[in-house]
Amino acid sequence: MNINLRQAVIANVSGNTQDQLKDTIVDAIQSGEEKMLPGLGVLFEIIWKNSDTKHQQEMLETLEQGLNQNE
Template sequence: MPITLDLRQAIVHKVHNKSENDLREMIEGSVDGPEAALPGLGAVFEMIWKEIDTQQQDQLIHVVHDHLKQVTPAPLK
């Protein structure tokens, strides 16, 4: 019987034994990269979100909120 992994499990499996440098390269290579990388970044973000305290979550939300105020979204096609 084949093993079925969900997306989160597949991402964790892919990055499980990576060094910190490898993780940095993966993240930096995904930022502004192909849209196919976005689910991986989302899974990594979810891992971070679950591990940080409420104050850190608030800081992260503040950074995202401030950034979003400074950008103009591209028109929808």
């Protein structure tokens, strides 16, 4: 059986409102379940691909700061 996780995640959230997308992200993070990580990765990929260089740099800075706080 060949399951395309990327397509499945996109199909599950396509057409969702911003509030629904936020709820999905918050729920995935709060649950702390490892199985949610690939879905968050797909959503991040979509954000990254649809962001300009300036916003990508801001995300990298935020990521770096967050990682440095967890040291």
